[in-house]
Amino acid sequence: MSNSITATVAGVPRIGPKRELKKALETYWRDSSTGADLAETARDLARNSAADLVAAGLDSVPTIGRSFYDQMLDTSALLGVLPARVNDVADHEGTGGGDDLPTFIDRYFAAARGTAALPASAMTKWFDTNYHYIVPELSADTRFELDDTAFVADVKELAAGGFPVRPVVIGPLTYLALARTTDDSDALDHLETVTNAYVTLIGDLAAAGVTWIQFDEPWLVTDVASDAGRRDDLLSRTRAAYERLAAAAAEAPGSPELLVQTYFGDGDVAVKTLTGTGVAAIGVDLVTGRTDERRSDTTAIADGDLLPSWTGDELLVAGVVDGRNIWRTDLSAALNTLKALKERGPVAVCTSSSLLHVPYSLAQETSLDDDAELRSWLSFGAEKAAEVALLARTLTGADTDADRAAVKESAEAVASRRGSARTHNEQLRSRTSAVTDADRDRDDYETRVVAQREELGLPPLPTTTIGSFPQTTEIRRARAAHKKGELTDEQYTQAMKDEIADVIRRQEELGLDVLVHGEPERNDMVQYFSEQLEGYHSTDLAWVQSYGSRCVRPPILFGDVTRPTPMTVDWFRVAQELTDKPVKGMLTGPVTMLAWSFVRDDQPLGETADQVALALRDEIDDLVDAGAKIIQVDEPAIRELLPLKAEQQTDYLRWAVGSFRLATSGVAANIQIHTHMCYSEFNELIGTVSDLNADVTSIEAARNGMQVLTALKDSGFHAGVGPGVWDIHSPRVPDRGEVDELLAAALDSVDPRQLWVNPDCGLKTRAWPETTASIEVLVAAAKNARTTV
Ligand code: GLN
Ligand code: ZN
DSSP, rough: TOOOBOOOOOOOOOOOOOOOHHHHHHHHHHGGGGHHHHHHHHHHHHHHHHHHHHHHHSSEEEEEOSSSSSSHHHHHHTTTTGGGGGGTHHHHHOOOOGGOOHOOOOOOOOHHHOOOOOOOOOOOOTTTTTTTEEEEEEOOTTOOOOOOOOOHHHHHHHHTOOOOOOEEEEEEEHHHHHOOESSOGGGGGHHHHHHHHHHHHHHHHHTTTTEEEEEEGGGGSOOOOOOOOHHHHHHHHHHHHHHHHHHHHHHSTTTOOEEEESSSSOOOOHHHHHHTSOEEEEEESSSTTOOOHHHHHHHHHHHSSSSSSSSSEEEEEEEEESSSSOOHHHHHHHHHHHHHTTTSSOOOEEEEGGGGGGGGGGGGOOTTTTTTHHHHBBBHHHHHHHHHHHHHHHHOOOOOOOHHHHHHHHHHHHHHHOOOOTTEEEEEEEHHHHHOGGGGGOOOOOHHHHOOOOOHHSSSSSSSOOSOOOOOOOHHHHHHHHHTTOOOOOHHHHHHHHHHHHHHHHHHTTOOOBBBBBBBTTTSSHHHHHSSEEEEOSSSOOOOEEEEEEOOOOOOOEEEESSSSSSSSSHHHHTEEEEEEOOOEEEOOOHHHHSEEEEESOHHHHHHHHHHHHHHHHHHHHHTTOOOOOEEEOOOOTTTTSSSSSSGGHHHHHHHHHHHHHHTTTTTTSSEEEEOOOSSSGGHHHHHHHTTTTTTTEEOOGGGGTTTHHHHHHHHHSSSSOOOOOTTTSSSOOOOHHHHHHHHHHHSSSSSTBBBBBOOSSOTTSSSHHHHHHHHHHHHHHHHHHHHH
16 A cells, blocks of 8 residues: 555644643633634644644644534534534624634534523543543434535645645544434434435545545444444444445545544454455554553464454554553563564554543653653653654664664663652552451441441531532632742641631531531642652643643652652641531542542552552541541542443452542541542442442532432432532522422432432532522521421
């Protein structure tokens, strides 16, 4: 194939190395007359991304053209299926299509963010990552009308600029599998219709001069469907879809080739499904789920242990460079895998997933200036592209002296990381190996209930909040000023103490039963702890897109985790000294600490989670010594890390639950352990929630109409539980009748002795007026409900 690919990445970040897109979007949303700037910024980002990848040595570069928010939403716009409710938004806003923006732009943003009058589309996590996509809303009578003018123009411009661009769209199976329907119909009924639309798209892209087109089908690494019959049906229809698309491509001008890209898991089902359909290349993730030993077992790879379904007839786009974590690639190990595969057929080098999930470039990360060792272990987006290019040169025998030196350097970095005392702390290792099952167990629940009732003396249906109170401008300003050195440590601490005093006074006035200190000192519930733990590094500029214009900076958990000093005890003390009511000690659980960080890949996640758990266990000890009677350990992310395939879920749940229990089981029976869950539905995981063995669990519930109650009732959940009765995601103050009803519903499902009254989640994003007003309603409703039990 003259037109073959040797080196590429599966996808690219879009937000900009300096978050340029974020700034352009926010300006546009504030003042819609700046559309020309937004168009220009997005165009520059797409062009620079292609130029950087070509400069790094790639011979095919993926592009989604100009990016404005989210690629699933792009696909909805492309297929002409933005939700019907936003149809006349552009007419109202008046700028649709002006300023060189796509004609659908204001409808697109209305679907993404809502308007004063219209709700936004749902947003949810992209597979098991922390990226959120906009969920397509379809129904049985959705009409698909391809609207590819903007996309094709963007691609054409890049191709005309001489870039070997490969336009990327979400494949029909994945797009529909992730859609929701408003009428309970099966979104996948539209598979053939979407395929037809893509036939037209392929013709238009071919006319724009591209030689490759990529369809992303990560759904193929999941179970596809839980029912075997449906799974087989979907796979055979997917196969038929790609036969059609490949035939269309073959007939289109210049006959572009198709690449079907998978990621986040084993690609063998994809290979099996697509072999012989006429697609030229299949992209697979060769990082996820593969251990070091298996990576270097080249004989087994050559013999077909890896990707047994690959016949060598299609180009294998081999994702050997981790696209979603930040570790420097072991180039020799990757080369071994590639060489072994090459014995079986044609191979191109690629990342295991889009680089969307990692920061742009190590070069701009100032926080590593003083830590050359850690820096030498890492590779961000730009470095990964260079690794791919180097591997491809080496594989084809075109490597340079510099490349050979780089392979050696990578081996040294791998050895340095493996041998460092920072990744292997002997003292901690002997502690973890001494952990027994008894360390994960407490007195039985009945004993604890009696001891805690005695200790706390709470009324029935106790009221509490989830932890944070409004992060006001003053709080954020004080933190920024402290960081810049404009506030001394003493001044900053005093400002936070004043805030805590204010929050305690307000809670007492509101009549809450169990108080919190309000978390004013925490920038983020994970970063706050990562900054204080050894083995963790927090970054300055290593942003990754979380959704739309929002970015996060996940800290890097690179080594053995230990706690040099107490992390929360002083703040707890300040709060508890001001009140006779119990104040909750507030911690982030081990699974959530892992889920929202870049985590070391050189040992099983469960071992890392246990290290974090031991640090938390010590913190809990110290909190109890300081007088805490209730400790809350938040695990909002426990659902997120759940593996995509059912067969791997049991093992995950075992270590996830185990680490929570290790963190929380060191306390006496009279100490009450709380936990908190949100962001997902936990109906199917109630058994797991119960296994955590917490005394009280608060769960987000108001937003989805208290569906969790049925699950609680059916499972016979016996511990304390606070299904949220106030949806804190909007500023709306719930009315009394509403909360009364939710409490009555809760009392229908759980014993009054179990029920707690609390909001859905923390209040840091809320303002004080609605916070006070809502808590007043909540407390009054709880007091009223007490008279009925
Ligand atoms: N304690 C945290 C808070 O209230 C919990 C946040 C969360 O669940 N995401 O902010
Ligand atoms: Zn929450």
